[in-house]
Amino acid sequence: MEKILSDKKAIFLFVFPAFLVFLVIVLLPIFFSFYYSLLKWDGFSKGVFIGLQNYKNLFINNTDGFIISVKNSFILAILSVFIQLPISLLLALILSRGIKGEKFYRTVYFIPVILSTVVIGQLWMKIYNPNYGLLNFILAKIGLQSLTNQWLGNTKTALGAVFVPILWQYIGYHMLLMYASAKSIPTDIYEAAKIDGATESQIAFRITIPLMKRY
Known part of the structure; x- marks a missing residue:
């Protein structure tokens, strides 16, 4: 394992395909969305670069809800x-x-x-x-x-x-x-609680819910 982790070529070989997918599906759409937000564009005609004007209209005196x-x-x-x-x-x-x-x-x-x-x-x-x-x-x-x-x-x-x-x-x-x-909580715990006289609400709040965090 240590030999593999020290081999930079192996690391690149295994990481690059996942990074490429992440780049195409996640990162590029984010950058393109930000670029389009800087344009006055209806999605069909040629976009006109207007800088941060769309954001100003969004947060200042906005009437679009x-x-x-x-x-x-x-x-x-x-x-x-x-x-x-x-x-x-x-x-x-x-x-x-x-x-x-x-x-x-x-x-x-x-x-x-x-x-x-x-x-x-x-x-x-x-x-x-x-x-x-x-x-x-x-x-x-x-x-x-x-x-x-x-x-x-x-x-x-x-x-x-x-x-x-x-x-x-x-x-x-x-x-x-x-x-x-x-x-997934062992039934032995519930059986022991019932033998001790625990009610259903006590079992729920003192056993089931706390142990759900672990199981």
Whole structure:
């Protein structure tokens, strides 16, 4: 191993193909994107170099909603951490305890992860449709007609309506990772805890969650 690491030609031979792929796929697009950002260009006609004017327009007196989009992105990230992950953890803890139908529920929760984003987008657009959407239909049928809304067309509800499909799509992914970690914990530990009289909540917070970091 030391002989190979000291051979610079061997190192170059093994590293260069990966570096070439990284250069073509990652680095070059970054540089080209930065260069295009310095142009006044519609993507078809010849670009005109305008320096940092695009960035000035972006951050100073911007009226295109850039600042709002950044804020909404942070909100979605925060919601994902404080809502999506706790729900995923709860489902993982429940399934890892060997409930009836464990394999069925595990599969059902993971199905949205393997669906195409385009399919999910079209599905939820139909659900949110103000005229024939499933959500408004259910609200109307249970006597909550006043709550029906144009979910994606209302600035007050659009962000929440966008977050729900994200939550629905990726909750199974995080759940499966946590579930696999919880299932890898030796059962002897749980048996010893039950003999000592530990409750399910104590087992979850004092055994499963701490040991998930290790397994």
